[in-house]
Amino acid sequence: MADTNRSLIEEFYASFNASRTDIASRLEVIGTAVSKSTEILDQLAVDVSKLRKELADATSFLPSYDQRQYELQVKSFEHSLEQLRVSAAPKPKFAFKRKAATPATNQTVSDAKKPGPATADLPSTASTIASNARALSNHTGQYLTSSSLPVSSSTAGSELTISDIDHCIVDLVSNQGEGSNAITAVHVKNVKRSVLLLPSMSGSAILHDVENTVLAIGCHQFRMHTSSHVDVYLSIPSNPIIEHCTHIRFTRYPTHLATSDSTAEASSTHLSVQDFSHIRATPSPNWKPLPEEAAIAEKTWPRALLRGDDDVESVLKRLLPPI
Template identity: 50%
Template sequence: MAESESTWAFSHDFETQFQELRTQLGARIDALKGNSTADALSTLSLDVAKLAKLLADATGSLPNYAQRQCELQVKALEKSLEELRTSVPKTKFAFKRKAPAPTVPSPPSASAGVAAAKPSPAPTATTNLSISCRSKHYLSLDALPPRDAPSSDLTISDLTQCIVNLLPPGDALQISALHIRNLADCVLLLPTIRGSILLHDLHRCVVVVGCHQFRMHTSTNVDVYLSISSNPIIEHCSKIRFCAYPTETNAPLAGITLSGRSNLSIPKTPYFRNWMDFYRTDCLSGSWTH
């Protein structure tokens, strides 16, 4: 009885917090309609990803109906954000006429000379990292922006024909959660993280990752090399192939291709028999093969 009351109290508190954050995000999306900028969209995208992570971390502690309703509300926010992103007109290139130089330049003042000597400020550090909007790139840890904490959430989005290699992670960066969306024809070589990984809309990709919780939505033709400590959940996916995370992450990874084949040693484990579909947690998922 005490455990049931504790679960109900957690669910009530969580839903109150979740709905408050969801309402705020919805209002921010509405406010940006017709007046959005790339920076505002990037910040809003990170905040929506944080809400999705908050929900993922609560999985198993919420009633099934409440969990599903929150999932739908997050997906609605993501859809609205995507519609807002596609509505932003792309900047057109145009030549600008150079202003004529003055005939007699005025001598620089002492204060101006001092100001010119000052170095430009360093980029602002952040604990929420993002790699997005790239095509035909090889991306490593050097592609990440400056950070002011050893542990950071990472969002990878809107990539086409890219290789993202964050191996080895080293001591400088600990990824606490991964949010991945809108990728096509990409290879992701990722370390083992302590938190969750959420994947949306991946097509013809290879993903190598270890995590505590794995959730995949609306993806097709994806090969996943996975190490996990809980039951993965899959929703609206097809042609997904799973295999164990390579036993030696420092070994050459050139054998992994977009066809999903690898010459790395793969341990055998019966754990793959426990993987579930989001809608049918009482039976095995039909969305994947091993």
Template identity: 30%
Template sequence: MTSTAVSADFHSTFQADKRATPPSLTDITTRLHALRAGLNENLAFLPAYDRRSCELQQLKELESKLSQLRSKDKPKSRFAFSAGKSKAAPVKAEGEAPTPGSSASAPSAPTPKQSTLPVSANAATAAGPVHVISNLSSQLVRAPSDVEGGYTITLESLSSCIIDLRPPPQTSGTSGRNATPPSTAQATSIHAKSLRRCVLLVPVMEGSAIMEGLEDCLVILGAQQFRIHSSRSTTILLHVPSTPIIEHCSALAFGPYPLFLQQPEYTSKHHDVQDFDWVREGKSPNWAVLDPSNEAFAERDAEAISGLGDGDGDAS
């Protein structure tokens, strides 16, 4: 529900932070992630016009500035991970695209070798530290293991990856002193861009999820708000208390959050999708609700994928 006071206050703060963005590459990157995290946390209070203006126009302007600076001066990124560090041979993914009711092509590739990835540098924001994972292919990507409390995560330019953002499980040693306590890290919001043939598994979050440029993916997540732009041929198993929003999308299939994962107490509106591109009467042709048979098939796939790599711990 839109709040005029909150919307006006956020608009003033957003514009002030945008004008204050310094020209340094590192500072622009940090401020840009902070702006996006702030926008994600305030989506529920903003009118549709302000949401689209901030996200699709003004943040794009800052991203363009960042891209121009990177093309002139390409230092070692504080946030990006290099796929070249992995010693594992690349895993070939099958190129067959799934239908909206099927998630078979994403997990059908040979089981990828788990990647032990360093956590990127933090950007201090009101939503917690920001972690960025980018430019990886055929990897099993885990949630950061050396983080405490809430954090925001950004995923960009990933292909044929399984991304499991559930907190790392408690491990036991030969004695109680060697046991690893359960992690307190928890993703609070997520922004994903340019994912191809990926499986994304996210526990229920307290914040929002923004997706852009997804193709042939299986997305399993719970969030307070969910928006997806410029995406196609993707199955989404979702638990969300507010209306999911899609824009410039096609062949999306929505189903309920899998029962084998922890269920929130609130009622989900995953089946009540709003398409910003569809202003006519009747249902949009750009999305569909999974029928019971395809819903069961997708949940079986999700449960099988969730068990990958649970046996012997991290790869060295």
């Protein structure tokens, strides 16, 4: 069943991206044209509708993260089409109009009391998300723990963003608890020459632009983009996905770091990696299992080392993957 889903995902990915590239190119061409052909716009609308139907048919086997990303792309095409149709519509001819009579004072007062559009009272999506998220960013050459995190305002756990980290050791394993202390999902971006020790979480881990780093994490879904020379110690019930990555090595999440029995469970599929940049029958050249002899020994992990005299830089030199 897993092989069947993987095959379907790969086929969908190849088909969707081919259509996406074609539609994006055609939208760009007609967007710069002086005259917008309604026939071309109509055909683009048909092709975008086909793309949406293709996505709808794939929801049974696509990971939820992929569904959201593809949905955003389709919506972007639909929005661009709508804008092009508006710009292509014939402009109304100019005509003089009779000046409207000045409204009565009582009518003006009445209108002023009318409520604005319903959307004016809706909370900002960005502010809502921000209130349930925490961030760890802009650190260099430091040893960071749960005490480095801002307190979450959510009572049901929170998402964490780790960004712009260089030459750091981040140990958040002891942070995982219940309620507001629990990390439910993590987004990692622009991390270089660092060690990230993260707990098991119920949500997803999404990573972008990670270089020469060690990552230990337990999660429900794992996606890594545009990263290189990363050793991943992973516990996961689904297939990890990489895209535009090179020199990635995977192995099991260390048992001594596990905060629960489920974190390092035997059913982890950490070696069932899908490389969306290598949709072929041959093995991907962009990742491989981390050899046992190259894995970090239990007594060598920085949680124990930093209790002594070792500084962050000397620890990183011993633990980071070779380049």
